[in-house]
Amino acid sequence: MATRSISISLEEAQLQQLDEELNRACGPDRRNRSSALSEALELWLKQRRLVALQQAYHQLGRLEGGDAAAAAAAATAMGSASLERLND
């Protein structure tokens, strides 16, 4: 996958903690700050997507009645009708 470089600033203490952790995990010669931060960012983004998904479904769960409920019932009916004719 193509990558692009960005510049970020960390507090000195945070950078020190990062290096200590990488030294523990990989050794000082093999530590890779960029890779570690990329991994952390991916986890952060994934968590954000999950929270957004949960909120989206929570919001849908609070929608009662109206045309949205009728459409959901219709979708169930469509699936049921399709299932009934599965062996035709």
Place this chain on the structure above:
Amino acid sequence: MTETDLSQPQRGRLYTWPRNRAFGDSKARPVLVIAPDAATRSSHRWVVVPISTDARLAGHPLAVSLAATVQTGLHQPSHAMAWLPTSVEREQLAGPLGRITLAELKAVLGALHTALDLAMDEPWQPDAINH
């Protein structure tokens, strides 16, 4: 129901599914075909998402708003419910009503991808399931 012209791409087309009082739907329901044409050309069962006019869905991240235009054939501003794909018998559909744009189709498929978590962001722990 009208004969469907299968020489035309079906993906992105809007059809009408008939009214079904038994399931509480008080009107014929527009649906959007999301199955790829490789599937619709060969199968009598198409994967669609239902269309709703419920204004509460406007701006919802899993719903894609569709305008009432000559092109879509929709009579009211509507919303594709990307989180509720279902299969439908091709013979039961009336139409087509119209077609959505490529950008709208991509938005619906993107919302479907999000709604079903196809990237598998959600932790999945099959070992925790007791069967």
